[in-house]
Amino acid sequence: MTSTPVDLSHHLSVEARLRKPNAMKQIWRLARRKPNMISLANGDPHSSLYPIQSMTFSVASVAEKDPVATWRAGGSSAPTHSITSSRDEAPVLPVRTAFQYTTGAGLLDTQEAVTELTRFYHNPPDHIATLTLGNGDGVTKCFRLLGSPGDHFLADEFTFSALANAAVPHGIKWVSVRIDEGGLIPEELEKIMENWPEERGPKPHVLYTVPCGQNPTGSTLTVERRKKIYELARRYDLLIVEDDPYYYLQYVSKASSEEAASVPTGSESSLSPRGLAPSFLSLDVDGRVLRVDSFSKVFAPGMRLGFITSSPFFHAHLVALTDSSTQHPHAFGQLFLTELLGPAGWTLAGFDAWVRSLRDEYQRRRDLFLNIFEREVAPLGLVRASVPEAGMFVWTQINVERHPRFRREGGGAEGPCTNCRQLMEELFEVCLDNGLVVMPAWVFALPTDPKYDGPENSIEDRMHYFRLTFAGTEEAMESGLKVFGQSLKEFFADKPKAVEN
């Protein structure tokens, strides 16, 4: 795919415009101008003083047909693959190189490794990688890069609040977009942009979205919706911050495997060549997508490593932010990742084998969860579970209207029109009393504005959801869903509690 550069510099935040590049890092870059440059410039500890002789990683072998199943079944005797990087020698990154200072983009070899990864799955034109400490870091950096006080950003009405909250102290105001089981509804996004009232302030210019296995709803955008949303982004000059930690955990549905199988060689499938939904990044011809990737869900959350893929323009500003704050991520993770993806490690093909096998494992867990749900909870007729096509979450919808104390109150100018929220708080308490913790919808809800959204559309009236996960153990699913069913029964029976003496 080719791209036409579009000037998107007007999207930069006041903070990003005011920031000067780190002058010392600029001099530091000049040290690379010639080989064997003598440096009396930087106070870099000499590599002979690093107290690390070598680092050896013993990781799961990916030579087996189903590496994750073999790894789990084998316990401490499961087949492993060993990679060693010593002080002066390594397949790719010796310790002495990995542990030096580098630019905010990360070590060159690591940048190359993740760029290859992105090319393999997304093949975007003219994009460049900036290493991060995971998607929490990546997304919040994007917010700081693009958001000034008074700006409006768009997001799904239920969204990953840990990060949405991070935008608020920068003066960014959220505008929620209505969703359904398929995630963000493009027509709702269009309605907001088309009918934006001038007196509300500047028009939104950033969309934050989680396209696969959305947190909390578990929804995944169809290819058609992705294309529509990207076209709307072009029409209304929106940037898209694509937070996609669950990309590799896209489950194989009957429809997707039939589609992949039915595409004749040489013709186009709506899925990417890897059988995964095309990311916004892969559709991006203008450089308006900042894609945020993480290794938390495919390796381990403690990796604290990820990367942003963006146009070179936004990359330069992300590097300036990083150069003057956290600096590049830790060498431990960068070295591990570079060697793992390199010729002596798993290589890209091995990584692909691992993530496919991991996806199968999570899909097995999802199916188990849904089977238990069908047995223990669904027959009550009080709650419905959506079937996630990716990720780790099941969004359950409580049939709150069946509760004896459910009220439709007509609503005032401020909304809400029902007592949905209050009843859900009570149900949450019943679950807690019975020893079960679930994630209530209000944790993820972006507030609606009665003035612009209308009191009849208050998010408070759509709080009848709980997020449950199948990422845990089978025992947790079995016993947790039993308690969930009992709690629902108890709550809907609405018997006054016996007073304890």
Ligand SMILES: Cc1ncc(COP(=O)(O)O)c(C=O)c1O
């Ligand atoms: C949508 C979403 N974004 C970001 C994160 C944070 O990811 P990381 O561990 O890479 O910081 C999570 C973690 O649960 C998530 O669900």
